Amino acid sequence: MAALAYNLGKREINHYFSVRSAKVLALVAVLLLAVCHLASRRYRGNDSCEYLLSSGRFLGEKVWQPHSCMMHKYKISEAKNCLVDKHIAFIGDSRIRQLFYSFVKIINPQFKEEGNKHENIPFEDKIASVKVDFLWHPEVNGSMKQCIKVWTEDSVAKPHVVVAGAATWSIKIHNGSNEALSQYKMNITSIAPLLEKLAKTSDVYWVLQDPVYEDLLSENRKMITNEKIDAYNEAAVSILNSSTRNSKSNVKMFSVSKLIAQETIMESLDGLHLPESSRETSAMILMNVCCNKILKPVDGSCCQPRPPLTLIQKLAACFFTLSIVGYLIFYIIHRNSHRKNKPCTDLESGEEKKNIISTPVSPLEVLLQSFCKLGLIMAYFYMCDRANLFMKENKFYTHSTFFIPIIYILVLGVFYNENTKETKVLNREQTDEWKGWMQLVILIYHISGASTFLPVYMHIRVLVAAYLFQTGYGHFSYFWIKGDFGIHRVCQVLFRLNFLVVVLCIVMDRPYQFYYFVPLVTVWFIVIYVTLALWPQIIQKKANGNCFWHFGLLLKLAFLLLCICFLAYSQGAFEKIFSLWPLSKCFELKGNVYEWWFRWRLDRYVVFYGMLFAFIYLALQKRQVLSEGKGEPLFSNKISNVLLFISVVSFLTYSIWASSCKNKAECNELHPCVSVVQILAFILIRNIPGYARSVYSSFFAWFGKISLELFICQYHIWLAADTRGILVLIPGNPMLNIIVSTFIFVCVAHEISQITNDLAQIIIPKDNSSLLKRLACVAAFFSGLLILSSIQDKTLRS
Numbered sequence: 001m002a003a004l005a006y007n008l009g010k011r012e013i014n015h016y017f018s019v020r021s022a023k024v025l026a027l028v029a030v031l032l033l034a035v036c037h038l039a040s041r042r043y044r045g046n047d048s049c050e051y052l053l054s055s056g057r058f059l060g061e062k063v064w065q066p067h068s069c070m071m072h073k074y075k076i077s078e079a080k081n082c083l084v085d086k087h088i089a090f091i092g093d094s095r096i097r098q099l100f101y102s103f104v105k106i107i108n109p110q111f112k113e114e115g116n117k118h119e120n121i122p123f124e125d126k127i128a129s130v131k132v133d134f135l136w137h138p139e140v141n142g143s144m145k146q147c148i149k150v151w152t153e154d155s156v157a158k159p160h161v162v163v164a165g166a167a168t169w170s171i172k173i174h175n176g177s178n179e180a181l182s183q184y185k186m187n188i189t190s191i192a193p194l195l196e197k198l199a200k201t202s203d204v205y206w207v208l209q210d211p212v213y214e215d216l217l218s219e220n221r222k223m224i225t226n227e228k229i230d231a232y233n234e235a236a237v238s239i240l241n242s243s244t245r246n247s248k249s250n251v252k253m254f255s256v257s258k259l260i261a262q263e264t265i266m267e268s269l270d271g272l273h274l275p276e277s278s279r280e281t282s283a284m285i286l287m288n289v290c291c292n293k294i295l296k297p298v299d300g301s302c303c304q305p306r307p308p309l310t311l312i313q314k315l316a317a318c319f320f321t322l323s324i325v326g327y328l329i330f331y332i333i334h335r336n337s338h339r340k341n342k343p344c345t346d347l348e349s350g351e352e353k354k355n356i357i358s359t360p361v362s363p364l365e366v367l368l369q370s371f372c373k374l375g376l377i378m379a380y381f382y383m384c385d386r387a388n389l390f391m392k393e394n395k396f397y398t399h400s401t402f403f404i405p406i407i408y409i410l411v412l413g414v415f416y417n418e419n420t421k422e423t424k425v426l427n428r429e430q431t432d433e434w435k436g437w438m439q440l441v442i443l444i445y446h447i448s449g450a451s452t453f454l455p456v457y458m459h460i461r462v463l464v465a466a467y468l469f470q471t472g473y474g475h476f477s478y479f480w481i482k483g484d485f486g487i488h489r490v491c492q493v494l495f496r497l498n499f500l501v502v503v504l505c506i507v508m509d510r511p512y513q514f515y516y517f518v519p520l521v522t523v524w525f526i527v528i529y530v531t532l533a534l535w536p537q538i539i540q541k542k543a544n545g546n547c548f549w550h551f552g553l554l555l556k557l558a559f560l561l562l563c564i565c566f567l568a569y570s571q572g573a574f575e576k577i578f579s580l581w582p583l584s585k586c587f588e589l590k591g592n593v594y595e596w597w598f599r600w601r602l603d604r605y606v607v608f609y610g611m612l613f614a615f616i617y618l619a620l621q622k623r624q625v626l627s628e629g630k631g632e633p634l635f636s637n638k639i640s641n642v643l644l645f646i647s648v649v650s651f652l653t654y655s656i657w658a659s660s661c662k663n664k665a666e667c668n669e670l671h672p673c674v675s676v677v678q679i680l681a682f683i684l685i686r687n688i689p690g691y692a693r694s695v696y697s698s699f700f701a702w703f704g705k706i707s708l709e710l711f712i713c714q715y716h717i718w719l720a721a722d723t724r725g726i727l728v729l730i731p732g733n734p735m736l737n738i739i740v741s742t743f744i745f746v747c748v749a750h751e752i753s754q755i756t757n758d759l760a761q762i763i764i765p766k767d768n769s770s771l772l773k774r775l776a777c778v779a780a781f782f783s784g785l786l787i788l789s790s791i792q793d794k795t796l797r798s
Contacts, residue, residue: 019750026747029740030380033729037389048388049289052302053205054255058263059396064281066256068391070725072300074287079106080128082291087131089159091147092166093138096207097121098273099163099257100134102283107132133159138169140187148194151202158202161290163254164195165207167232168224168272176223181231188239192251195240199250203290206240207254208233210261216271224272233258257282299724301392307509312788316506320375327368334365363762370755377748378507384727385716386508391728392720395449402448402456409440416699423630425617425687429696431470434686436704437697438463443714447726447738458658458667464517465606465675466682471521472610475528480618483539488771490529491764497522499756500712506785508716513589515712516599523600524607531560531611540618553615561608568604568672571597582786602668609676613683631690640688647688651681709749709756718745 048069055067064071074082090100097117104111104123107130111123121134137144144166151158167184174180195204209229217224233255241249260278267275274282292303309317383389413436420429442463450456475493479485501518504510513519532538536552543549567574574597578587587596620626626634633640654677661667687693703710718741720727729744730737765771 019747022743023747023751026744029744033740034383034389037391041389046388048301049252049303052256052285052289053252056256056259059394060398062277062281063394063396064260064285065393065396066285066302068393068728068731069302070299070392070394070721071285071288071302072292072297073284074106074291076107076109078295078297079287079291080125080130082287082294083107083128083130085129086161087133087157087159088161088290089133089135089163091135091137091144091162091164092207093169095168095210095273096163096165097134097136098279099207099282099286100132102276102279103286104132105280106283106287138166139173140166140170140184140191142187145187145191145194148191148198152194152197158198161203161205162198163205163207163286165209165254167209167229167236168212171224171228171232172221176225176228181228181235184232185235185239188236192240195251196249204251205254205286205289206236206251208236208258210257210274211265213265213268213271216268218270221270221272254282254286256285298722299394301388301721301725304388306388307386310509310792312506312785312792313509315788316378320371320378323368323371324375327365327372330365330368366758367762370758373751374503374755377752378503380748381504381716382507385720385722390720391731392725393728394725395447397449397452399453402444402450402453405444405448406441409437409444413437413697413700416697417695418698420694420696423632423690423693424621424628425626425634425693426473426683427693429701430686430693431474432701432704433696434700434704435467435470435707436700436702438466439703439707439710440700443710443718446714446719446723454661454664454667455659457664458661458671459655461602461668461671462654462658462675462678465603465671466679467517468521468524468603468606469610469613469676469679471524472528472607473614474610475525476532476611476614477618479529479532480540480614483537483541485529485533485537487768488764488766491771491775492760493525494522495760495764496756497525497708499759500709500752504712504716510722511589512586513593513596514722515715516595517711518708519587519596520599520603527560528607528611531556540622544622550619557608557612557615560611561605564604564608568601574600585786585789601672603672603675605672606676606679609679613680627690628693629690630694633690634688634693643684644688647681647684650677651685654678654681703746706746706749706753709753710746713745713749713752717748718742 048066051067051069052071057065057067059065088103090096090103094117100121101111101113107125107128108123115121118138119136121136123132123134124130135147137147144164148162148164150156151162170180170184174183195206198204209232211226211229212221212224214222214225237253237255240251240253257274257278260281261274264275264278265271267278269275288300288302292300293305296304296307418429420427422428426434442460445451445456445460450460478489497518501512501515504515505512538549538553538556543553567577575593578584578593578596584593587593589595617626621628628634635643654674657674658667685692715723718727719725727741728737729741763774765774
């Protein structure tokens with residue numbers, strides 16, 4: 001009864017909501033969101049610096065999230081590199097002095113807060129040529145005015161950045177009188193033109209006063225109330241913003257510290273001065289304002305302009321535009337011809353005569369339609385992660401943001417289960433299911449920022465290794481059973497693996513190695529192919545006649561293992577091989593191949609394990625050692641129970657070891673040797689019981705079929721800033737944002753999978769002579785791409 005209700009419910013859902021209708025809904029959502037964000041940018045302004053300086057919220061206790069953009073955490077070397085030959089001046093009271101100290105500690109953490117607090121404090125790093133000064137001017141008066149006036153004179157060297165602010169001393173000295181507020185307004189009014197003049201050559205920031213915690217204030221500070229502070233802030237904002245009549249003020253308001261203080265002032269020691277963590281946040285915001293536009297960090301989207309289009313990106317835009325126009329012209333012509341051939345009405349019966357023969361879809365139409373769709377999808381990619389149209393936020397990990405979604409997808413996966421078409425070990429439905437749930441877990445891992453939690457990181461490393469294990473298992477099984485070493489098979493696999501990544505490298509201006517997993521599986525496929533295709537070619541059909549061939553294949557695998565060991569422990573040889581041109585263009589990241597060596601070395605043995613497992617499994621299967629019938633255990637009951645017990649213990653042992661990891665580097669060193677334990681344990685647990693082997697989750701299997709596209713697309717249209725942040729389509733509602741962005745992301749990945757399959761049929765023909773011509777065209781395309789890339793690199797250097 002439950003099964004019948006399940007099938008009826010699923011049929012009802014599929015009747016009203018298909019993949020096609022989901023994609024139409026996703027397209028409508030994208031268009032509406034794009035229009036809304038464009039309107040918001042026009043109304044609220046397009047300057048993310050203003051958002052950084054004025055708005056945000058805390059993610060957890062100490063992680064500040066600016067509105068709509070990402071904040072980079074600057075290291076010492078980065079700060080010095082940004083501020084080289086710069087002079088920054090802080091002018092104001094004790095609160096500005098606090099900000100000064102926190103800012104200097106980003107450059108030099110050993111700088112101590114000592115000496116007379118009510119005097120000027122200099123700081124200079126002569127090696128980095130950085131100068132930061134604090135000038136003690138606790139009141140907005142003639143003294144502060146004279147200091148600023150000197151900087152406005154043409155003959156005087158001006159600070160590159162000026163950070164000013166004061167008010168609490170005026171409230172304290174004059175006992176919070178209204179006359180003091182009036183005098184403050186007069187003084188600000190006299191200083192405003194000078195600040196405006198200075199702002200034409202320097203970056204000037206006026207720091208608004210933070211609230212106080214009145215219960216903690218000492219008796220001689222009781223007159224400093226939040227009501228008074230608000231009045232002084234309102235005066236400063238209204239006067240400084242109205243200092244220029246016809247244009248926007250060049251003096252920027254640093255008001256975000258008020259928001260930070262509202263959340264943290266209760267931790268203050270005296271009720272007036274902010275706790276150290278809050279000061280550090282304000283200083284890091286100031287560093288982002290100063291340095292993001294100079295260093296352009298990937299995870300610092302605040303204050304960064306849209307990157308200029310490269311020559312290759314412009315050519316790609318022209319190509320996709322021509323494809324869209326070409327498809328529209330083709331569609332209009334085809335539609336008009338279809339109207340002319342419209343079936344006429346039979347006068348006797350009053351019914352339309354139906355066309356018996358349907359017009360076949362031409363390859364040109366499929367090609368134009370595919371590139372038209374791909375062009376629109378790439379436009380969405382660019383809008384999400386390059387055009388600054390949609391918002392971006394930093395990741396923030398909590399256990400609930402990772403484990404609760406895992407429970408959700410587990411429940412859905414169990415609910416959507418079906419019987420498998422075959423009950424062999426690692427059958428197609430089962431491997432799709434395996435890829436699917438692993439990919440969903442990896443996606444949740446990335447968006448939740450769970451890489452900061454070492455036990456989760458180590459388990460995710462096993463999932464990546466399991467993908468590579470399947471690469472070794474699947475390709476070895478295909479070549480071993482079918483013996484198809486033809487060029488068509490190779491081109492089909494390479495095209496399906498690399499098509500999307502190559503397009504993204506062009507459109508998003510990213511190196512091939514940036515999408516590290518695709519180079520990894522591509523190289524391993526080539527390694528598997530070369531290992532098995534080189535003389536002597538040993539396949540199952542040949543080996544069945546003579547066991548000697550099995551020994552020959554094992555020798556090949558042993559030689560492969562020897563090569564892997566040599567490259568793993570000879571970094572110099574590895575880097576020399578992949579630093580050769582043109583391989584270096586594919587495998588370099590940030591000017592070297594270290595990242596590629598690290599990624600390859602991390603899972604260096606697991607593909608070999610997959611090949612060896614496939615060989616052993618297929619040999620046992622051929623000798624009918626395994627019972628793979630429906631509902632039957634894989635071995636005899638006794639052996640099955642023993643192996644199942646060992647597998648469960650091994651699986652749990654690895655999890656306990658991974659959960660007890662304290663050092664990522666040490667655990668990464670052991671990972672290549674021990675990750676196979678949990679992979680093999682999972683395979684045995686999943687396949688030894690006959691009932692487990694006979695069912696699979698159709699929910700997970702559906703995602704498994706598009707797992708590669710999901711992994712690649714997440715970089716730009718689900719995550720943001722090249723995976724460092726989260727894409728925000730709907731601000732202010734994180735849950736709704738995740739639901740909508742995930743829905744669009746999955747629809748896009750599915751459509752790209754279909755486009756890739758359609759193009760593979762056209763671009764990779766089965767006829768060898770036609771295929772060789774296409775390969776010549778592909779070679780010419782990549783040669784042109786390399787030439788254009790070299791031209792771009794020379795232009796950037798000059």
